[in-house]
Amino acid sequence: MSMDNFGLFYQFHFYLFGIIAIVSAVTFVTRRSPVAAAMWLIVTMFCLAAEYVMLDAQFIAAMQVLLYAGAIMVIFLFVIMLLNLGEASDITDVRGIGGKLLAGFVGLILIAEVGVLTRTGIPSGKYVVARDFLSQQLATYGAVGAVARPLYRDYSLAFELTSVLLLVAIAGAVILGRKESSSAR
Template sequence: MHTDLPLLFTFHFYLFGVLAVASALLFVTRKSPVSAALWLVNVMFCLAAEYVMLDAHFVGVVQILVYAGAIMVVFVFVVMLLNLGHPSETSDFRSKGTRLAAGAVALLLAAEVLTLMRQPWPQLASPDVPDNVVRPVAQTLFTEYLLAFEVTSVLLLVAIIGAVTLAKRGTQG
């Protein structure tokens, strides 16, 4: 499916991989938990792009919805609840160099979009892609792994009850 533009595809694959690794390095070296969490969100977005390029479209969407959308929000919520973030680091504007770099990236992206808009779209995706990408996952999930899928719901219920009980006990004691 990607044989039309192998160079562009390879470039973006490596780009998102390097971005993910760089964001992960920035994530473990940040002092403030809030900026650490935001860099981790960046890692997860890059990984979602990698999943899509590896023909795992459904996993990529679920990655953004569940990881970046739900789990990291819980993390940031707990950081705010415990008042751990440093306001001077999170609410202030960045330094001049960072703003210049952000502007350069914005210009680069705008140039890329303009270049892509000028050219006619190549036939990237064949029409049968959504069919043979998502359907096998659902078929395997709901036939071969059906028991594990059902047990997962019990696991989530236990986790909900456990989390509520643990978090509630602190207010009484």
């Protein structure tokens, strides 16, 4: 599904979802109520998923919805609920004006960086992937296979290490979270 086939229709939706994603991301960081902020983040996640579909990354889009918009947001809301942060008035804004200015400055730099990068021509060298590389992969292995093959072949060690990493994170959370045994002083 390339841009040429769909033309205006494709472009319209691409920009539509892009703009919604940006607007809801800005709304997300400016909300005082954590619950409202979390809800806006879900909107951002969904729009990004739509963009992934248009970039021919359907599997990543499905994962985005399941994991980010689904599982991770549920955890966010649970934490907000458990810590009882629902009321905006309970929260003092720790971000001073200096921090906001700094964050804005870093944001501007990142936008400028994106501008520079899009203007930099990409040389057609030996290492640059061909334009139809992705659609070929999708046609040969399917949307899941195109992700699974590199994940379990080229990056198998990284995959295995991630499992150890998650084990340590879970064990650590349990160790810090559990009650101290009564035998402790």
